[in-house]
Amino acid sequence: MAKPVEQLSQVIVRFAGDSGDGMQLTGSQFTSETALLGNDISTLPDFPAEIRAPAGSLPGVSGFQLHFADFDILTPGDEPNVLVAMNPAALKTNINDLPKGGTLIVDEDAFKERNLQKAGYAVNPLEDGSLSEYQVHAVPLTSLTVGALKGIEGVTSREAERSKNMFALGLMSWLYGRPIEPTIEFLQAKFGAKRPEIAEANVKALQAGYAFGETTETFAVTYEVKPAKLKPGLYRNITGNQALSLGLIAASKQSGLPLFLGAYPITPASAILEELAGYKNFGVRTFQAEDEIAAAGAAVGAAFGGALGVTTSAGPGIVLKAETIGLAIMLELPLLICDIQRAGPSTGMPTKPEQGDLLLVLYGRNSESPVPVVAARSPSDCFDAAIEACRIALKYRTPVYLLSDAYLANGSEPWLLPDVESLPDISTAFATEPNVDGEFMPYLRDDQTLARPWAIPGTPGLEHRIGGLEKADVTGNISYDPDNHDLMTRLRTQKVAGIASDIPELEVDDPEGNAKVLVLGWGGTYGPIAAACRRVRKGGGNVAQAHLRHLNPFPRNTGEVLRRYDRVLIPEMNLGQLLKLVRAEFLVDAVGYNRVSGLPLRAAEVADAITALVEQ
Amino acid sequence: MAKPVEQLSQVIVRFAGDSGDGMQLTGSQFTSETALLGNDISTLPDFPAEIRAPAGSLPGVSGFQLHFADFDILTPGDEPNVLVAMNPAALKTNINDLPKGGTLIVDEDAFKERNLQKAGYAVNPLEDGSLSEYQVHAVPLTSLTVGALKGIEGVTSREAERSKNMFALGLMSWLYGRPIEPTIEFLQAKFGAKRPEIAEANVKALQAGYAFGETTETFAVTYEVKPAKLKPGLYRNITGNQALSLGLIAASKQSGLPLFLGAYPITPASAILEELAGYKNFGVRTFQAEDEIAAAGAAVGAAFGGALGVTTSAGPGIVLKAETIGLAIMLELPLLICDIQRAGPSTGMPTKPEQGDLLLVLYGRNSESPVPVVAARSPSDCFDAAIEACRIALKYRTPVYLLSDAYLANGSEPWLLPDVESLPDISTAFATEPNVDGEFMPYLRDDQTLARPWAIPGTPGLEHRIGGLEKADVTGNISYDPDNHDLMTRLRTQKVAGIASDIPELEVDDPEGNAKVLVLGWGGTYGPIAAACRRVRKGGGNVAQAHLRHLNPFPRNTGEVLRRYDRVLIPEMNLGQLLKLVRAEFLVDAVGYNRVSGLPLRAAEVADAITALVEQ
Amino acid sequence: MSDNGTNGHKLTLTAKDYRTDQEVRWCPGCGDYAILAAMQAFMPELGIARENTVFVSGIGCAARFPYYMNTYGMHSIHGRAPAIATGLAVTRPDLSVWVATGDGDALSIGGNHLIHALRRNVNFKILLFNNRIYGLTKGQYSPTSELGKVTKSTPMGSLDWPFNPLSLAIGAEATFVARAVDTDKAGMTEVLRAAAEHRGSAFVEIFQNCPIFNDDAFDFVRDDKEGINRIALRDGEPIRWGKDLQKALRQRSDGSIEDCAADDAGVLVHDAQHESAALAFALSRVTQETHGGTPIGVFRDVERPVYDDLMAEQLAAATEKRGEGDLAALLHSGETWTIG
Amino acid sequence: MSDNGTNGHKLTLTAKDYRTDQEVRWCPGCGDYAILAAMQAFMPELGIARENTVFVSGIGCAARFPYYMNTYGMHSIHGRAPAIATGLAVTRPDLSVWVATGDGDALSIGGNHLIHALRRNVNFKILLFNNRIYGLTKGQYSPTSELGKVTKSTPMGSLDWPFNPLSLAIGAEATFVARAVDTDKAGMTEVLRAAAEHRGSAFVEIFQNCPIFNDDAFDFVRDDKEGINRIALRDGEPIRWGKDLQKALRQRSDGSIEDCAADDAGVLVHDAQHESAALAFALSRVTQETHGGTPIGVFRDVERPVYDDLMAEQLAAATEKRGEGDLAALLHSGETWTIG
Numbered sequence A, B: 001m002a003k004p005v006e007q008l009s010q011v012i013v014r015f016a017g018d019s020g021d022g023m024q025l026t027g028s029q030f031t032s033e034t035a036l037l038g039n040d041i042s043t044l045p046d047f048p049a050e051i052r053a054p055a056g057s058l059p060g061v062s063g064f065q066l067h068f069a070d071f072d073i074l075t076p077g078d079e080p081n082v083l084v085a086m087n088p089a090a091l092k093t094n095i096n097d098l099p100k101g102g103t104l105i106v107d108e109d110a111f112k113e114r115n116l117q118k119a120g121y122a123v124n125p126l127e128d129g130s131l132s133e134y135q136v137h138a139v140p141l142t143s144l145t146v147g148a149l150k151g152i153e154g155v156t157s158r159e160a161e162r163s164k165n166m167f168a169l170g171l172m173s174w175l176y177g178r179p180i181e182p183t184i185e186f187l188q189a190k191f192g193a194k195r196p197e198i199a200e201a202n203v204k205a206l207q208a209g210y211a212f213g214e215t216t217e218t219f220a221v222t223y224e225v226k227p228a229k230l231k232p233g234l235y236r237n238i239t240g241n242q243a244l245s246l247g248l249i250a251a252s253k254q255s256g257l258p259l260f261l262g263a264y265p266i267t268p269a270s271a272i273l274e275e276l277a278g279y280k281n282f283g284v285r286t287f288q289a290e291d292e293i294a295a296a297g298a299a300v301g302a303a304f305g306g307a308l309g310v311t312t313s314a315g316p317g318i319v320l321k322a323e324t325i326g327l328a329i330m331l332e333l334p335l336l337i338c339d340i341q342r343a344g345p346s347t348g349m350p351t352k353p354e355q356g357d358l359l360l361v362l363y364g365r366n367s368e369s370p371v372p373v374v375a376a377r378s379p380s381d382c383f384d385a386a387i388e389a390c391r392i393a394l395k396y397r398t399p400v401y402l403l404s405d406a407y408l409a410n411g412s413e414p415w416l417l418p419d420v421e422s423l424p425d426i427s428t429a430f431a432t433e434p435n436v437d438g439e440f441m442p443y444l445r446d447d448q449t450l451a452r453p454w455a456i457p458g459t460p461g462l463e464h465r466i467g468g469l470e471k472a473d474v475t476g477n478i479s480y481d482p483d484n485h486d487l488m489t490r491l492r493t494q495k496v497a498g499i500a501s502d503i504p505e506l507e508v509d510d511p512e513g514n515a516k517v518l519v520l521g522w523g524g525t526y527g528p529i530a531a532a533c534r535r536v537r538k539g540g541g542n543v544a545q546a547h548l549r550h551l552n553p554f555p556r557n558t559g560e561v562l563r564r565y566d567r568v569l570i571p572e573m574n575l576g577q578l579l580k581l582v583r584a585e586f587l588v589d590a591v592g593y594n595r596v597s598g599l600p601l602r603a604a605e606v607a608d609a610i611t612a613l614v615e616q
Numbered sequence C, D: 001m002s003d004n005g006t007n008g009h010k011l012t013l014t015a016k017d018y019r020t021d022q023e024v025r026w027c028p029g030c031g032d033y034a035i036l037a038a039m040q041a042f043m044p045e046l047g048i049a050r051e052n053t054v055f056v057s058g059i060g061c062a063a064r065f066p067y068y069m070n071t072y073g074m075h076s077i078h079g080r081a082p083a084i085a086t087g088l089a090v091t092r093p094d095l096s097v098w099v100a101t102g103d104g105d106a107l108s109i110g111g112n113h114l115i116h117a118l119r120r121n122v123n124f125k126i127l128l129f130n131n132r133i134y135g136l137t138k139g140q141y142s143p144t145s146e147l148g149k150v151t152k153s154t155p156m157g158s159l160d161w162p163f164n165p166l167s168l169a170i171g172a173e174a175t176f177v178a179r180a181v182d183t184d185k186a187g188m189t190e191v192l193r194a195a196a197e198h199r200g201s202a203f204v205e206i207f208q209n210c211p212i213f214n215d216d217a218f219d220f221v222r223d224d225k226e227g228i229n230r231i232a233l234r235d236g237e238p239i240r241w242g243k244d245l246q247k248a249l250r251q252r253s254d255g256s257i258e259d260c261a262a263d264d265a266g267v268l269v270h271d272a273q274h275e276s277a278a279l280a281f282a283l284s285r286v287t288q289e290t291h292g293g294t295p296i297g298v299f300r301d302v303e304r305p306v307y308d309d310l311m312a313e314q315l316a317a318a319t320e321k322r323g324e325g326d327l328a329a330l331l332h333s334g335e336t337w338t339i340g
């Protein structure tokens, strides 16, 4: 007999377990099931920094958080409502995030002497009452799983045990009324061919978990979260690195130029290299270089040859590319540099997000070397941001930095698939003819864009030499003339500044229209900031929000927007980098909210910071 | 019979000729002669970028400008009063700098068909009246020299010809009443041993030139420039790179630490490596690395071992060191990085000065990676700046950037020799004992300076491991804890910010005390800015001047100083980098005067910019 | 190695003394554990005080090594360990300096520093943990991965011909070149001993299994129970191998190496000290692929002036000649004049 | 080299067509002039249109080369030319790509890119102008300067053992390795021809005199009128040299090379195609210092899959298998759902 169903508007679930427990798979399957129900979703995996820290150890804990709701949501959520902890270490490292009264589901079987020790528990937390403030469901997941799989041919007891994550998924699916069919299909597809018995075991475990929910006493009610009223259309769930990769392929198609990626593996950017390596039938060439310098250099060489040259990395590697980017600035060739920001300085915390590289990409080169900078605001937005960055690079013949971060890179959200027809045409023309009475002047600029002609090898009559030494205006010959250097320095700067007329104005979201406080953000903090603004507004506060996609140049109306408000708050995952830029350029006494913890900003904390200003 | 002597307060002479004509030697000898007369001096060599461009060609021209006066001067001077041009190319490339009415001395013999062609002269400028507005003295320097050297055994006619620079020097020495004895001694010392006949030839040429002045009609008067009233004491003429090298050796002595220099040759920094390589008896170890990354890395390794680790370079090389500096920031080890700035971006104009790297050294690393920055203001000031930079690095266990530029590096001025006793004690103590009940905590900070203990290998009981991953406060163990990362990020920043209490306040030079306009500068522009202020004041304008030695942190009174004035002008050899910093930090609506020409700022132009503000 | 390496005090160190309080964080079954154990067991015999020993590493799984050695240590940045070790060794000849690195760290991003350190013959020892894969970044191919290797970054197979680390080192003028196998503790210890005794830079390739991303890459020598695949190199001895040492190596007149019968007259006698690097190079070309056998042990071990010794000598000579530097005198050198 | 390198149109090019309007700015007497002349004279015979030829360089006197070749060209940054050329060659197999570099550019800062380009066997030709000095920066020693070299940066003599560029290249798995002399136009042209014909990366060391900072460094072969010091390598021929070719080379059983009489039975017959790199390596160890003679010509020239070919094949294979990429299909791949 069915149990009562309780309606919920949103739920935040976190699966946590040992690296070996398959939490990422569990989480992403729960995500698929949820997506199909039409909820809005936002997910955030939390990998351990180590490859495989010792089983059961604290550094070995792997987590996956999923936020789903019947409205459009903006973040994976600050704190979970439900925590599934597969072992003591997972409990230890995650319990502090669970608010009092939250639901806690643990695998009772895992709370044995050795595991408790490894997690640093003197006594079993399930027994010492330390969890009394939570709704604890201690379920013997392992033994129940093993029991359910008895008698399946060819499945070792080890393998049977390892299916416990599917048992947990089944239980959660029942609890929140998710259909388990898609997961069953997935499991068949994944193991069916090679090891049908494993497929069977996992499916059985999944179903057993689901059934367990229905039958056991421990769960009195089940929950339902109605579909969200999202923009109609075809959706798919996508991470930032996937979206960025697809964006590059789209840019290649839309520009008609072959894509060349020069990259050296580094967390959290490696996935882009790995993703693109799979699209060779799109004419994509991926080159795993000996280091980041070579990766960038090869991309410059490819650009000289007429390809869409791209190089991807993260902090320590981005820094190494600087000299090569300086060359590209002198050569005035199109080039895209993707910086998937991670916590630093130096090696820092490689798997954690940060917004620490804004000033680096703007100023991290010798002398005056201006570059446009574009930043993505959400996982799926990486697709559009990549196309926009390529558009600017190609049209203005300049290196462009695209900023993402470890949170966008690995986080996922539903993506309303664009129709290919609607994608912008970003094609650009190569020079084919001499441009000054029979001669070719490689630095004769387009008076509109100030871009120079792009003449690629193989074009008869346009043979020319370019290099990193200062060059004479128009001819591009080496020049040490003082006035010429001053002129060229200003021309390069004007070219980039001029892009302001070619990008949209800064939009402000100010529902009431009478806010006195503006919250300005950029990049990956869009979700938490928008969520924070909602909270403040729900609480009756008036606040306006604006979010920058272009960091250089700024949208032409930025100063005007900023001056409209009494107070400007700039939340960042750094110590105030955009803040510096805004104060310097617009002399606005903006203030920052800064957290440098290697975690996405928490909407609640940002909301408090806003409220403090609003109520002043 | 002696000619009438005219008194002058100051003179600016420029020698210009082919790379092969020995203009640098001529200039430096004229400088020595002048120094001994007690004039104040400022010199600026102007090398061709090529090693040896073809003889007689425009790119092959080499120049040396000397400014001497009976008062304390600040710059090599904007434009020469006297130009000595040894060939048509030298005339062509320099004549535009000579103001109308200026004195021009040329080697008539060199104005032959081929040379004129190479310089791009259709007709001989000595004959087409194009020089009518100058006081032209066309002297057959070559033939006169050759004539004078007739009959010297073992001197080829080629060698005789090449002595013409000494003839020119003799003539100039006579014209300005300089003693030629020091040059005679110099020549004996230089050639006497190996080739006495060459010494003789040069001396003869020198004397002949001097005598020619006395006897010829072309020069009606001679000039005298009285000694300058300089601070009494022992002086020597010194270039910025020499002074910087000596400063490093002094820092080594004053800290009691052996000096280790890791460097890769690059213009205009190479001279420091070359200079220091000559001081092995001071325990100086110079390591010419395979590249700039290795040079910086080796310096970090040396610092880990307890040496005074230094690395030197210029733009393109400084950029390559960034990742290693980031590591040093995490390791919190002392390290000095000297950036001899040159015109960029990319390879740019390697021999020309610029102030383009300020934002680079401040922000050119991934994530929040604060570093102190010190800048030298004049050639001799490089000595003190180097010691100060080392003091900060050692006391605060941090990498420090020292900024110089191609103008300071190669320019020279008289240096009042410091008395060694007066040099600061910058010694620092290594950790020798465990610091927390029997254990050693490598990141337990001094609560005053926030510096961590420096425990070097070889110290029993303090064995520890450090690295580029984020580390736990106090213990220094690897930590991914969010709050710890936020804390450490702020601690590293506070440590550097705290240095403000350990550096002098910003001094303002405001003779009248009622100026409304402040001119703020930093680094190598001190001379031109101070000279400009003098001009403005001479012209009755009131202007205050302040010059920053510390760019990070700023002196604690900087904001207060800036706010005292109605207008703040910031002249820079870039597009406004200090300007950005000042506006961002103090919200002061300062304006910039910016020239990016690869030349030192011209006092006259800066003065105009000041006047424009003063008169508003 | 420092003569007073013991820092005076008597040493009674054991492997345990070299363990740190840090939890070792490699995957279960990682070859790095065996290397760590062998190193900790070997260290005491060096007779060098712990505080006079330094391990420097770059980034990678292998590069975690210093955290687990209770000596001084630096976990630096990717590929730069040899450069950092150079600065340390040159300023501190009294220390015993070791570099722990991976095939990506040493041969990909760090290739240049490696070959320059080897030609300079700076006095530190380089242990290259070669698992023929990028472990820490989760399984992309490395410069030692075989051609056509299918990895995360090469779904259709890698396109670049791999380095032979020993050939590269010998081509870079290395004075000491050796190879060991992670699980062969005795063999590795011999090699470590020889490396430690060699004054100058020593290059040791260690075959290291990465069970997670490149399992079984070295089974041909790791599981070589009867030793049919290992060609043990012993200085001064004829190179015989295979089952009951029935095979041997002989050098063709063109310099390349071929198999021959154990009793062949021309059996190659190993000479690690040979003034020409040609023999060691030829041996480095003998691989499982080309000859069905893999030489293990010391390929080359020759004397050559050591960079840090030469530098010390120059400093001494300069001081000898010009006396201890006198700062005041230095500042006052050159042409000076007085203004009264 | 591109098959349709002529771009259709008939070519009647001469050396003059390869000159640019830029004034050549090397010092009088610089060996670079001779190299430039030889290259300009050789180019036409390649039968490749000027617009399909690209010269890439780093920084240095040698690196000025592209400015003087009337083709496409890039004067890039110090040491990075091989990396840049790799990106160009991989995306434009239709071009003839050449790298002009110096001993500092290629072997000091650029060493890593060089060895990786060689092992990958990317299709471009590397000309290393070796003057054993840093010219452009006015005379510091370089990685090929002899030990003890007194230069601006080493007043008491350099401390580092030099690279042997050919040994390094061979150790880095190079498929084509040769040496030429700046003033020997005929010999250089032969080598350039062989390099151009070799598919894959070719490494050519050119002895180049720097009269300003390292004059006469190569007199032993440059002024070698009777050819007593040059050992001319000719594939398939016995290696005889010296006055009237009375000397010859023979290989010891230990792989090293010794002198012998011209009529010695075991005279070494040069085999540039030998599958083992051991011979070429051994020959690279024969130097003026060790043998009083210097081999000139092609040391090694073997076939190996070319990186850019393999990449092109993978793209073709992938397209063959999955069809031309369809963007719309790609975006819609994976699990999708509709919201109505």
Ligand SMILES: Cc1ncc(C[n+]2csc(CCOP(=O)(O)OP(=O)(O)O)c2C)c(N)n1
Pocket: A264, A265, A266, A267, A292, A316, A317, A320, A347, C059, C060, C061, C062, C063, C078, C101, C102, C103, C104, C105, C106, C129, C131, C133, C134, C135, C136, C137, C142
């Ligand atoms: C500058 C920089 N680039 C890239 C990385 C990412 N990274 C860390 S380790 C590594 C390679 C590891 O491979 P290897 O050296 O073979 O060590 P292993 O993990 O296999 O032991 C890479 C690419 C980095 N940390 N820093």
Ligand SMILES: Cc1ncc(C[n+]2csc(CCOP(=O)(O)OP(=O)(O)O)c2C)c(N)n1
Pocket: B264, B265, B266, B267, B292, B316, B317, B320, B347, D059, D060, D061, D062, D063, D078, D101, D102, D103, D104, D105, D106, D129, D131, D133, D134, D135, D136, D137, D142
């Ligand atoms: C990143 C960087 N470091 C250093 C330099 C300075 N530099 C230019 S060329 C050169 C070396 C030149 O030597 P080589 O490559 O042998 O060429 P050569 O001038 O002898 O022909 C150096 C160190 C530079 N331009 N860029």
Ligand code: SF4
Pocket: A051, A052, C025, C026, C027, C029, C030, C031, C032, C061, C062, C131, C135, C136, C209, C210, C211, C212, C213
């Ligand atoms: S990934 Fe491989 S190399 Fe790294 S720790 Fe795990 S098993 Fe060892």
Ligand code: SF4
Pocket: B051, B052, D025, D026, D027, D029, D030, D031, D032, D061, D062, D131, D135, D136, D209, D210, D211, D212, D213
């Ligand atoms: S310095 Fe040497 S290499 Fe450079 S151009 Fe002059 S002669 Fe040639």
Ligand SMILES: [Mg+2]
Pocket: C102, C103, C104, C129, C130, C131, C132, C133, C134, C135, C142
């Ligand atoms: Mg590896």
Ligand SMILES: [Mg+2]
Pocket: D102, D103, D104, D129, D130, D131, D132, D133, D134, D135, D142
């Ligand atoms: Mg050179």
